[in-house]
Structures are given as structure tokens and as C-alpha cells.
Amino acid sequence: xxxxxxxxxxxxxxxxxxxxxxxxxxxxxxxxxxxxxxxxxxxxxxxxxxxxxxxxxxxxxxxxxxxxxxxxxxxxxxxxxxxxxxxxxxxxxxxxxxxxxxxxxxxxxxxxxxxxxxxxxxxxxxxxxxxxxxxxxxxxxxxxxxxxxxxxxxxxxxxxxxxxxxxxxxxxxxxxxxxxxxxxxxxxxxxxxxxxxxxxxxxxxxxxxxxxxxxxxxxxxxxxxxxxxxxxxxxxxxxxxxxxxxxxxxxxxxxxxxxxxxxxxxxxxxxxxxxxxxxxxxxxxxxxxxxxxxxxxxxxxxxxxxxxxxxxxxxxxxxxxxxxxxxxxxxxxxxxxxxxxxxxxxxxxxxxxxxxxxxxxxxxxxxxxxxxxxxxxxxxxxxxxxxxxxxxxxxxxxxxxxxxxxxxxxxxxxxxxxxxxxxxxxxxxxxxxxxxxxxxxxxxxxxxxxxxxxxxxxxxxxxxxxxxxxxxxxxxxxxxxxxxxxxxxxxxxxxxxxxxxxxxxxxxxxxxxxxxxxxx
Amino acid sequence: xxxxxxxxxxxxxxxxxxxxxxxxxxxxxxxxxxxxxxxxxxxxxxxxxxxxxxxxxxxxxxxxxxxxxxxxxxxxxxxxxxxxxxxxxxxxxxxxxxxxxxxxxxxxxxxxxxxxxxxxxxxxxxxxxxxxxxxxxxxxxxxxxxxxxxxxxxxxxxxxxxxxxxxxxxxxxxxxxxxxxxxxxxxxxxxxxxxxxxxxxxxxxxxxxxxxxxxxxxxxxxxxxxxxxxxxxxxxxxxxxxxxxxxxxxxxxxxxxxxxxxxxxxxxxxxxxxxxxxxxxxxxxxxxxxxxxxxxxxxxxxxxxxxxxxxxxxxxxxxx
Numbered sequence: 001x002x003x004x005x006x007x008x009x010x011x012x013x014x015x016x017x018x019x020x021x022x023x024x025x026x027x028x029x030x031x032x033x034x035x036x037x038x039x040x041x042x043x044x045x046x047x048x049x050x051x052x053x054x055x056x057x058x059x060x061x062x063x064x065x066x067x068x069x070x071x072x073x074x075x076x077x078x079x080x081x082x083x084x085x086x087x088x089x090x091x092x093x094x095x096x097x098x099x100x101x102x103x104x105x106x107x108x109x110x111x112x113x114x115x116x117x118x119x120x121x122x123x124x125x126x127x128x129x130x131x132x133x134x135x136x137x138x139x140x141x142x143x144x145x146x147x148x149x150x151x152x153x154x155x156x157x158x159x160x161x162x163x164x165x166x167x168x169x170x171x172x173x174x175x176x177x178x179x180x181x182x183x184x185x186x187x188x189x190x191x192x193x194x195x196x197x198x199x200x201x202x203x204x205x206x207x208x209x210x211x212x213x214x215x216x217x218x219x220x221x222x223x224x225x226x227x228x229x230x231x232x233x234x235x236x237x238x239x240x241x242x243x244x245x246x247x248x249x250x251x252x253x254x255x256x257x258x259x260x261x262x263x264x265x266x267x268x269x270x271x272x273x274x275x276x277x278x279x280x281x282x283x284x285x286x287x288x289x290x291x292x293x294x295x296x297x298x299x300x301x302x303x304x305x306x307x308x309x310x311x312x313x314x315x316x317x318x319x320x321x322x323x324x325x326x327x328x329x330x331x332x333x334x335x336x337x338x339x340x341x342x343x344x345x346x347x348x349x350x351x352x353x354x355x356x357x358x359x360x361x362x363x364x365x366x367x368x369x370x371x372x373x374x375x376x377x378x379x380x381x382x383x384x385x386x387x388x389x390x391x392x393x394x395x396x397x398x399x400x401x402x403x404x405x406x407x408x409x410x411x412x413x414x415x416x417x418x419x420x421x422x423x424x425x426x427x428x429x430x431x432x433x434x435x436x437x438x439x440x441x442x443x444x445x446x447x448x449x450x451x452x453x454x455x456x457x458x459x460x461x462x463x464x465x466x467x468x469x470x471x472x473x474x475x476x477x478x479x480x481x482x483x484x485x486x487x488x489x490x491x492x493x494x495x496x497x498x499x500x501x502x503x504x505x506x507x508x509x510x511x512x513x514x515x516x517x518x519x520x
Numbered sequence: 521x522x523x524x525x526x527x528x529x530x531x532x533x534x535x536x537x538x539x540x541x542x543x544x545x546x547x548x549x550x551x552x553x554x555x556x557x558x559x560x561x562x563x564x565x566x567x568x569x570x571x572x573x574x575x576x577x578x579x580x581x582x583x584x585x586x587x588x589x590x591x592x593x594x595x596x597x598x599x600x601x602x603x604x605x606x607x608x609x610x611x612x613x614x615x616x617x618x619x620x621x622x623x624x625x626x627x628x629x630x631x632x633x634x635x636x637x638x639x640x641x642x643x644x645x646x647x648x649x650x651x652x653x654x655x656x657x658x659x660x661x662x663x664x665x666x667x668x669x670x671x672x673x674x675x676x677x678x679x680x681x682x683x684x685x686x687x688x689x690x691x692x693x694x695x696x697x698x699x700x701x702x703x704x705x706x707x708x709x710x711x712x713x714x715x716x717x718x719x720x721x722x723x724x725x726x727x728x729x730x731x732x733x734x735x736x737x738x739x740x741x742x743x744x745x746x747x748x749x750x751x752x753x754x755x756x757x758x759x760x761x762x763x764x765x766x767x768x769x770x771x772x773x774x775x776x777x778x779x780x781x782x783x784x785x786x787x788x789x790x791x792x793x794x795x796x797x798x799x800x801x802x803x804x805x806x807x808x809x810x811x812x813x814x815x816x817x818x819x820x821x822x823x824x825x826x827x828x829x830x831x832x833x834x835x836x837x838x839x840x
Contacts, residue, residue, distance in 0.1 A: 027709065027723065027727045027728070027729055029723055029725055112718075112722040115718040116722075119765060363713035368769075369769050370718050371717075372716070377716075427624040434624055434627070435626060438769070439624045486626070
């Protein structure tokens with residue numbers, strides 16, 4: 001008896017340990033840990049910074065605010081006091097969330113929408129594929145399919161609109177020079193760090209107004225969600241004592257006016273036609289075959305039309321369409337050449353000898369279906385860094401605009417290259433090549449991840465020089481993950497990195513000349 | 521009659537132990553009413569092959585030309601030991617390979633989760649040909665290799681540490697029996713290689729909460745001296761999790777439900793008492809965020825006493 005009671009004790013103990021080990025912990029989302037925005041520099045000269053589309057901030061209409069001794073303003077102050085008498089924990093949570101910054105939170109909201117809608121349509125019964133329609137966005141497949149080019153463009157438009165809207169807001173802030181509610185009334189508490197920035201019109205509301213207007217166009221099935229976020233953000237400013245309602249209304253209206261410039265551009269930037277048609281898809285094959293090259297074939301079953309083959313024709317932000325062709329890299333190895341075979345043999349090697357580290361690196365950077373895409377990943381990386389910089393809202397917006405215009409233009413140049421050469425994927429060339437993540441449905445040369453990553457790294461390295469080689473190192477990892485994952489050849493990656501860096505340099509040149517300075 | 525020895529048993533080969541990738545991941549040993557005698561050891565080896573072509577994306581049943589048929593092969597090394605007359609312990613270590621017959625995704629392979637189960641026959645009432653037993657079992661499992669969980673549907677497991685508590689009722693009338701059991705499994709959070717992922721919202725963390733699971737298992741059939749033939753029904757339910765949206769990728773914290781039916785045979789030779797052969801088939805009749813798999817399984821085990829003076833045990837399932 002004694003003999004096995006010892007065993008029983010031992011076993012019971014091991015099982016208990018396993019039991020405890022199976023216990024759950026709460027998961028901490030790192031974006032919930034961001035501190036309240038406390039700008040080191042309010043960038044009061046931002047009204048002079050170079051805008052993207054706005055030619056002259058003063059042409060917009062922002063009515064003069066109510067006098068601070070007017071009954072309307074006093075009523076606005078009373079609204080704040082009413083909220084502040086009895087804030088619930090849910091309301092305090094709203095304040096904590098939004099206090100991290102309007103540009104940051106709207107960027108996150110956009111990433112969330114991209115991930116949610118980044119799902120390729122399911123095939124029809126006959127094996128063809130339905131296409132999302134902006135004219136009928138709720139019909140399956142819902143509009144949009146926010147694949148990497150779509151996402152890159154969405155990030156760019158939202159960021160650029162926010163930036164121009166904030167620069168314009170700074171113009172009117174200076175014109176009207178209204179102090180914050182907690183300055184005008186000692187009975188109003190500032191529940192977020194105080195700011196010396198004039199508070200009319202509200203910078204938060206101008207960001208919300210611009211973001212809502214852009215996202216209505218880009219994610220039309222999400223308008224209710226987007227409006228609810230905007231309402232929550234405005235409420236946050238009131239509850240926090242940071243703005244009166246009049247400042248929010250003026251900001252929101254201004255943000256929408258500025259966004260109108262961007263929605264008008266977006267409607268005519270040729271992205272709407274990027275999907276092409278059967279005649280064009282066939283032409284891509286015949287013109288590649290005519291060059292004596294093996295052409296790309298969809299590896300999906302049933303075969304799916306190539307992703308946005310005309311995205312290379314979309315109007316870039318940082319340069320003109322002629323530059324797109326000028327930046328386009330030279331041709332990849334001929335599909336008949338020994339170099340091409342060698343390059344694909346290297347991919348086969350990585351496919352067949354996947355180390356755990358390579359698997360992890362592939363998964364970390366995969367950013368495939370159901371994710372915020374590679375440009376979204378770089379937005380996430382940037383946000384984690386920008387949070388440490390104590391930027392003003394307008395500098396947040398400027399830096400995201402630089403990053404995301406570079407990402408969109410990198411997408412344009414990369415897609416132009418992909419469809420100019422229409423080069424097959426390694427797994428098409430050799431069906432022994434199995435991949436460590438999903439195979440994208442567009443040509444191989446050059447690597448999208450590499451273009452996006454090098455462009456982002458160029459911008460971020462310029463903005464944050466004290467980070468040294470950090471962003472370039474990350475870009476290398478992202479790019480090589482596509483070789484390790486057996487998605488791309490080394491040539492796809494190396495050429496992609498070079499081209500992406502060139503695109504990034506256009507954003508750097510813009511940043512050097514936009515009047516914002518280094519801000520560090 | 522014969523039974524001066526405790527009712528002799530069998531070893532359960534078919535164990536399995538909450539294995540997420542292998543869809544019948546229920547320890548058959550933990551949900552039956554069968555024990556082995558004290559001081560007996562029963563090592564065994566099980567092989568199973570599970571495959572599916574159709575799967576449920578949420579509740580939508582479909583196939584996928586980019587996967588073809590997904591198959592999972594499992595080699596499970598198990599050993600059961602009789603600690604006492606009414607207490608046995610079983611350890612299991614599965615090696616798993618996965619493969620998709622179409623598309624480009626690379627199959628995975630590796631050692632999965634080591635498991636330890638203790639089964640206790642708490643009570644037994646006998647009246648004539650009727651015998652009613654109450655058993656309780658607990659199972660712990662933990663990953664033994666650093667396999668990637670975030671590669672569904674080809675990952676070899678969910679890489680969580682699991683703990684299962686199960687209550688079993690076993691009723692025998694002559695040589696006929698019915699066994700019913702219910703279990704609750706808690707699953708630890710897991711760490712994935714990404715630092716953000718989308719469930720129904722975007723989450724910025726490499727930690728994933730997996731839903732806990734419940735399981736009900738029913739088996740009925742014939743237990744004679746030399747063999748068992750039984751029919752099985754099994755219902756597994758995720759207590760949480762989310763559906764795969766249309767044409768999206770699966771994720772470890774999906775709501776994975778499954779109802780399966782099957783048959784199981786165990787056979788012992790008169791001339792070679794120590795050896796037991798097992799064969800079974802189990803088929804998923806309905807599911808959610810799971811493949812409609814059919815699993816065939818075969819196993820062999822060998823039981824012997826650790827005390828050299830003891831004879832070969834009498835193997836007599838219905839005496840159990």
C-alpha cells in the first residue's frame with residue numbers, strides 16, 4: 001500500500017502542475033498600454049508645412065467661434081462639467097483609449113478594417129470569381145477586398161487627408177487663438193495632459209472628420225462603425241475637458257472639407273479600374289509568351305484572375321506616372337536561363353529545409369489573408385516607435401503620411417513591375433516547392449514585401465535616425481522571410497529591396513523640404 | 521471461477537488525449553470503463569490516419585481546391601500501468617505528420633503533446649448480471665516540441681497545455697455494456713509567431729486565448745473474454761472561439777465543434793494472451809470550423825506483470 005501511495009502523490013502533483021499550467025491569463029494588447037499623448041513640441045508653425053493636396057488653408061470655411069463670454073460657450077462648458085461630475089469606468093476607459101492620440105487611434109482603426117476585409121472572394125459555382133463592387137458594397141463579396149495594394153492606398157489617403165486637415169486646422173487655430181476649456185474655466189479639469197495649442201477648431205475632431213470621410217469611401221460597409229468611433233472620440237474630448245462641443249463641430253466640418261479633396265482624387269486615380277478584365281489578363285500571357293518567357297499562372301484552384309494587374313497605372317502621390325516606368329527595375333532572369341533555375345533551386349532548398357527560426361520569421365512577416373497586410377505591419381511598427389517620440393498630432397499625421405504615401409507608391413511601382421514581366425512563382429516553376437505560408441495570387445518579380453519594407457525603412461530611418469539600422473534590419477528580415485517561406489527567389493527580394501528604397505527616398509526628399517524639420 | 525485475479529483488462533491503445541489536430545482527439549482510454557490490474561504494465565503503439573476533403577467554414581460546408589484532401593497520420597506510443605486495483609495511469613507520446621494533397625502549403629510533422637492520464641474506478645455495484653461502475657479520470661498534456669500552432673489546417677496541434685477532468689459511468693449486463701462520460705478541458709493561452717492577429721477584432725499580442733472544450737462520449741456493445749466490439753458516439757464542443765469567415769484562413773482559437781460516430785474492435789488471442797489488437801473507424805457527421813474527417817486506426821499492445829512470479833493475466837473484458 002505504502003509503495004504506491006508515493007506514486008500517487010507524485011502523479012497527483014504532476015497532474016496538478018499540468019492543471020495549473022493550463023490556466024488562462026488575460027492577454028495584454030500592447031496598443032492598450034500606450035500613454036496619453038504629451039507632445040514635447042506643439043509644432044505651432046505647422047500651418048506653414050507643405051501640404052499634399054491643399055493649396056491654401058485659408059480658402060476653407062471655419063466660422064469664428066462663439067465669444068468665451070457668450071451663452072453658447074457657457075452652455076458648452078456646462079456640458080463638460082455635467083460629464084465630469086460623474087464619469088463611469090467605461091467613460092474613463094474611453095478617455096484612456098483616445099488620449100493616446102487621434103492620428104494613432106484612427107490608424108489602428110484603419111488597420112482593423114483592412115484586416116477584416118482582406119479576404120479573397122469565394123468562387124462561384126462555375127469556378128469563376130465574383131468581384132467586389134463599390135456600387136453594391138454589401139453584396140457578396142463585400143467591397144472592398146483590402147489586399148496589399150488596396151490597403152497601401154487606403155493607408156496613404158487616410159494619412160495624407162489627416163495631415164492636410166491638421167495643417168489647415170493649425171492655420172485656423174492661429175487665426176482664432178481660443179484657449180482650452182480648462183484654461184477658460186477653473187472648474188473644468190483636464191483629464192489628459194494640458195496643451196498650449198489653441199483649441200478652436202479641435203485637432204481631434206479635424207482628424208475624425210477627415211478619417212470618417214475617407215473611410216466612408218474606402219470601407220463603405222463600415223460606416224456605422226466608423227461614425228460610432230468618431231462620436232466616441234468627440235465625447236472623449238468633452239469628457240476630458242479638452243474641447244467644447246463647438247470646437248469639435250468646427251473641426252469635424254473642416255476635416256470633412258479637406259477630405260473632399262482627397263476623395264475626389266481617389267475617385268479618379270485609376271484604382272477603380274485596376275482589376276482589369278479577361279482580355280487584359282489574356283494579353284498579359286500572350287505578350288509574355290511572345291518574349292519567349294514562361295508566364296505567370298494562378299496557383300489557386302480554381303484559377304483566380306491576377307490581383308489588380310492595372311494597379312501600376314494608379315496615380316502616385318510622390319512622383320508622376322512617368323517616374324513609375326523610370327524606376328521599374330530591369331528584367332528578371334530569363335525563365336529559360338540556368339540562373340533562373342538556380343534561383344528557384346535555392347527556394348526549393350529552403351522549402352525542404354525549413355528551420356523553426358525560418359518558420360517563425362515567415363509567419364511573423366507573412367501578413368497574408370486576414371491581416372493588415374505588409375504596409376499595415378509597417379504602420380504598426382511605426383506606431384510603436386512614434387509613441388515613444390511624444391509627437392504633436394500634426395507631426396504624427398505628417399510622419400504617417402510620409403510613410404504611407406511611400407507605401408502606396410511602392411505598391412504602384414511594384415505592381416507595375418510584376419505585370420510588366422509577369423514572372424512565374426517558384427511553386428509554379430517547380431511543384432516540389434511547398435510554401436510555409438499562403439502563396440499570393442500575383443506574379444513573382446519583384447517581391448512586394450521587399451518593396452514595401454525597403455520603402456518604409458527608408459522613411460522611418462530618416463524620421464528616427466537614432467534608431468540606427470533597426471528599420472533596415474527589419475526590412476531585410478521581412479524580405480528574406482519570403483525566401484525562407486519559399487514564396488520568392490533571392491533575386492525577387494534583392495531587386496524589390498532596391499526599388500522600394502528608391503521609392504522611399506522620394507518621401508525622404510519630400511520630408512526634407514516640407515518645413516517640418518526633424519522634430520527630434 | 522477463474523477470477524481470483526482482479527478482473528483483467530486491456531490496455532487502451534487507442535488512447536489519444538486531447539489532441540487538437542487529430543480530430544478524434546479523445547483519449548479512448550479515459551472514456552471507457554476498462555482497467556488493468558495492479559503492477560501490470562501495458563505498452564502499446566497506435567497508428568491512425570485521418571483525412572478530410574470537406575470542411576465546415578463556420579457552418580458552411582465546402583471543399584477547397586487549395587488543400588485537396590488534408591490527412592493527418594499519427595503514431596502514438598503509449599504505456600499504461602496498474603498502480604492499484606482501481607487506479608491506472610497512462611502516458612502517451614504522439615508523433616504526427618500532416619499533408620495537403622493540393623495547393624502549395626507545406627505539410628508539418630513532429631512530436632506533439634506528451635500526456636498523462638490517471639483513471640480511478642471509484643465505485644462498483646454488482647447485482648446478478650448487472651454491474652454499475654463509476655470512474656473518474658484526469659489528463660494533463662503539454663507540447664513536447666516547438667511546433668507551430670498558427671498554421672491551420674496543417675499544424676500538428678494547438679500547442680496548448682491542456683487539463684481534462686472526466687466522469688465515466690459504465691454499466692454492464694452480462695456481456696453487453698454501455699459507457700457514458702462527460703469531460704471538461706481547459707486549454708492554456710498559446711504563443712504564436714506573429715505579434716498581431718485578427719479574430720473578430722485586431723489584437724496586438726503574440727498570445728492567443730483558446731476556448732475551453734467539453735466532450736461527451738457514449739459507447740455500447742459487447743465485451744467477451746477475448747474481444748470487445750463497440751459503437752461509439754462522440755460530441756466535442758468549443759466553449760467559445762469564433763467562426764472562420766467566408767474563404768478566410770482558420771485560426772487556433774476558432775470555435776471547433778464536432779460530432780462523430782464510429783466502431784471499435786479489440787481482440788486478444790487465446791494462445792497469446794498478452795497481446796491485444798485494436799482497430800477502429802470514426803467518422804465526423806457534423807462539425808463547425810473542422811474537417812469532415814474519417815479516421816482509421818490500428819494498434820497493438822502487450823500486457824505483462826512486473827512481478828515475475830505472476831502468470832499471464834486472464835484477459836476477460838466482461839469481468840471488468
